[in-house]
Amino acid sequence: MSIDIQTLAIVGTGAMGRGIAQIAAQAGITVLLYDAQPDAAGNARKSVITTLAKLAERGKITAEAAAAAGERLEVVAGLEQLARAQAVIEAIVENLEVKRQLFAQLEAIVAADCVLATNTSSLSVTVIAAACKHPERVGGFHFFNPVPLMKIVEVIDGLVTAPWVGDALLALGRRMGHTAVRTLDTPGFIVNHAGRGFVTEALRCLSEGVAAFHEIDQIMREAAGFRMGPFELMDLTGIDVSQPVMESIYHQYYEEPRYRPSPLAAQRLAGGLLGRKTGRGFYRYVDNQAQPIAAPEAPAARPARVWVSRTLPDWGNAVGALVAAVGGTLDTGPRPAEDALCVVTPLGQDATTLCLAQGLDAARTVAIDCLFGIDKRRTLMTTPLTTKAYRDAAHGLFAADGVPVTVIKDSAGLVSQRIVACIVNIACDIAQQGIAAPADIDRAVALGLGYPKGPLSFGDGLGAKNILAILEAMQDFYGDPRYRPSPWLKRRALLDVSLLTEADA
Numbered sequence: 001m002s003i004d005i006q007t008l009a010i011v012g013t014g015a016m017g018r019g020i021a022q023i024a025a026q027a028g029i030t031v032l033l034y035d036a037q038p039d040a041a042g043n044a045r046k047s048v049i050t051t052l053a054k055l056a057e058r059g060k061i062t063a064e065a066a067a068a069a070g071e072r073l074e075v076v077a078g079l080e081q082l083a084r085a086q087a088v089i090e091a092i093v094e095n096l097e098v099k100r101q102l103f104a105q106l107e108a109i110v111a112a113d114c115v116l117a118t119n120t121s122s123l124s125v126t127v128i129a130a131a132c133k134h135p136e137r138v139g140g141f142h143f144f145n146p147v148p149l150m151k152i153v154e155v156i157d158g159l160v161t162a163p164w165v166g167d168a169l170l171a172l173g174r175r176m177g178h179t180a181v182r183t184l185d186t187p188g189f190i191v192n193h194a195g196r197g198f199v200t201e202a203l204r205c206l207s208e209g210v211a212a213f214h215e216i217d218q219i220m221r222e223a224a225g226f227r228m229g230p231f232e233l234m235d236l237t238g239i240d241v242s243q244p245v246m247e248s249i250y251h252q253y254y255e256e257p258r259y260r261p262s263p264l265a266a267q268r269l270a271g272g273l274l275g276r277k278t279g280r281g282f283y284r285y286v287d288n289q290a291q292p293i294a295a296p297e298a299p300a301a302r303p304a305r306v307w308v309s310r311t312l313p314d315w316g317n318a319v320g321a322l323v324a325a326v327g328g329t330l331d332t333g334p335r336p337a338e339d340a341l342c343v344v345t346p347l348g349q350d351a352t353t354l355c356l357a358q359g360l361d362a363a364r365t366v367a368i369d370c371l372f373g374i375d376k377r378r379t380l381m382t383t384p385l386t387t388k389a390y391r392d393a394a395h396g397l398f399a400a401d402g403v404p405v406t407v408i409k410d411s412a413g414l415v416s417q418r419i420v421a422c423i424v425n426i427a428c429d430i431a432q433q434g435i436a437a438p439a440d441i442d443r444a445v446a447l448g449l450g451y452p453k454g455p456l457s458f459g460d461g462l463g464a465k466n467i468l469a470i471l472e473a474m475q476d477f478y479g480d481p482r483y484r485p486s487p488w489l490k491r492r493a494l495l496d497v498s499l500l501t502e503a504d505a
Helices: 013-024 040-059 065-073 095-108 125-129 162-174 197-209 213-223 230-237 238-254 265-272 314-327 351-356 388-398 417-431 438-449 455-462 464-476 487-495
Strands: 008-009 030-034 073-075 089-090 115-118 137-143 153-157 179-184 306-308 341-344 367-368 376-380 405-408
Touching: 008 013, 013 030, 013 040, 013 065, 030 040, 040 065, 040 073, 040 095, 065 073, 065 455, 089 095, 089 162, 095 115, 095 314, 115 125, 115 153, 125 137, 125 213, 125 464, 137 162, 137 213, 137 238, 153 314, 153 438, 197 213, 197 230, 197 238, 213 230, 213 376, 213 405, 213 417, 238 265, 306 314, 314 376, 314 438, 341 351, 341 388, 351 367, 376 388, 417 438, 417 455, 417 464, 417 487, 438 455, 455 464, 464 487
Parallel strands: 008 030, 008 089, 030 073, 089 115, 115 137, 153 179, 306 341, 341 367, 376 405
Antiparallel strands: 137 153, 367 376
């Protein structure tokens, strides 16, 4: 069966419903607006028409297109007036029983070939559909807020959703100008599922005292290339939104260690420190602007000489070249001189482990993160025994050319390595479970979460073998199944093929 949707009904006209109505009307589709709250649908229509007019004023669309789209918006007073809709999208309160009751009502009103779609972000499409006599025509159609700007929609197949339903929703999403990706009905679908690594691992770094929250943000933004750091993101989204999602996905996966939340965010939620909306989250806000946290000035101290480990030759050579470029004196001996600063380049390990493995003096050893290069922001890591004198000398030397330096405590995987490895690993496991096609995972996450690139492409760019090595080193150090590598990642790293490579034909 195939269906060309020309008339679309939207039940629930809050922010999500209005956004969907706008892009549907702009795509030439007649939109029926219904809301159980008096005047809500009418107000929504006025709001969308105002938005369309503003787009025309800014030259984004023509005045004729804005007027035509506005004329396609119709307000209806009762559910029974949705009978002529070829598809219905509910965007009501995120309550399972309320959604189930709505779909049971709609089923008795609309035609047999009408698609029923839920915009749920966290509830099971299968469970919602189970309230219907014909659950096969119920699918998920998950947009992101603000809908006109977030050009991604997840099409979710419940356990009994008929293939033609997903096909129709994919076509509808694309017609409305969005990238439409198909996913199975699992907790978090693609985007919210894949997003677990970024924030939860950052919280773990903070809980271990590895670095301050703003330092983690700086590393992930300036060194790893993310648009904003994990704590900036939580403050923007609101901890009252992000923490329940973390807990929900963790529990829906029966306490899978990869998704384990942190008590740090739960404590802020309980204390009402929700982020921008309350004026304080991890950061403090004045007039909705985060208040800057001053960075310490780089010390004037310099080491007498610098010995750089060549265990990883490419990274060792890059650090050696940097030492020379900033005026340092290289110790080129096979073993460091007694007064030399010792520099190691971890791939997943902590500085202590490398000290012991290479027989170095922990009191004068620091590590430097080379995974993302050493040109934008440099992360130095001390051992528990690194003296203040050697720490300051290392900081002063590596900041001598004006590139900012963050000094962190000992951590397997430093900061950027461990967070990005978790992001890539979770995406690999989404592919391993067959939840979505690898290319769809990449597209959905890049668009839905604003990452520099899709997580599987991220892994390919950094090297799947490097990501595997980071995870194995962290799992070995912590003994935590949180870091166990996905079979998808491990096999493709061992075979030296792209993480986007599909399973066996």
